[in-house]
Ligand SMILES: [Zn+2]
């Protein structure tokens with residue numbers, strides 16, 4: 001099976017990435033991808049673009065060089081309720097949000113707190129993907145995480161960059177393997193993301209695929225292998241019709 005899309009791609013607008021939108025789209029085309037998602041870091045990440053960068057994504061055509069363009073953002077989770085730095089009035093202009101834990105934006109908590117943060121973010125109807133839930137700096141309860149993803153129909157990411165020796169994330173492969181084992185048992189689909197910060201990493205999933213092969217993970221649970229998988233991601237989450245204004249954080253339990 002061949003991955004058809006990559007929704008986790010950064011351009012130079014993220015502040016610590018090195019390629020333009022055009023270079024990334026060309027790289028996606030060379031990989032034979034049908035769609036690419038642009039998901040630059042949201043404003044709370046040091047060096048990221050102003051929110052106007054994201055509202056103006058409307059100027060980007062739906063399809064360029066034969067590749068469908070999905071307009072997204074990688075939101076930062078700011079607290080253990082899952083509050084993110086992208087208001088609904090901005091989110092509604094985009095095709096998808098990835099929500100992730102990043103050290104400049106939130107200090108790691110206990111496994112219970114980190115998991116609560118991700119479950120809270122999943123309740124945001126615009127969040128379609130949980131980015132790199134695979135890092136021992138942010139320990140997680142993977143049983144809870146997978147059942148939350150199933151309930152909220154949010155995709156859990158298998159992040160190719162987390163598996164590199166140079167990654168700041170810790171034990172990404174071990175944690176992803178555990179998550180995949182639970183996803184297989186529960187029939188919960190996953191999404192592959194390159195987390196490319198330079199053009200030649202767009203659609204680069206070789207480390208993800210090595211792990212999937214090793215675990216004999218069922219291809220029908222990998223969203224990237226079909227265009228229906230892309231529709232599932234973009235259309236998942238709670239109904240958002242008519243919704244506006246920031247979500248109130250859920251009350252503490
Ligand atoms: Zn980054």
Ligand SMILES: [Zn+2]
Nearest residue numbers: 074100131132
């Ligand atoms: Zn990230």
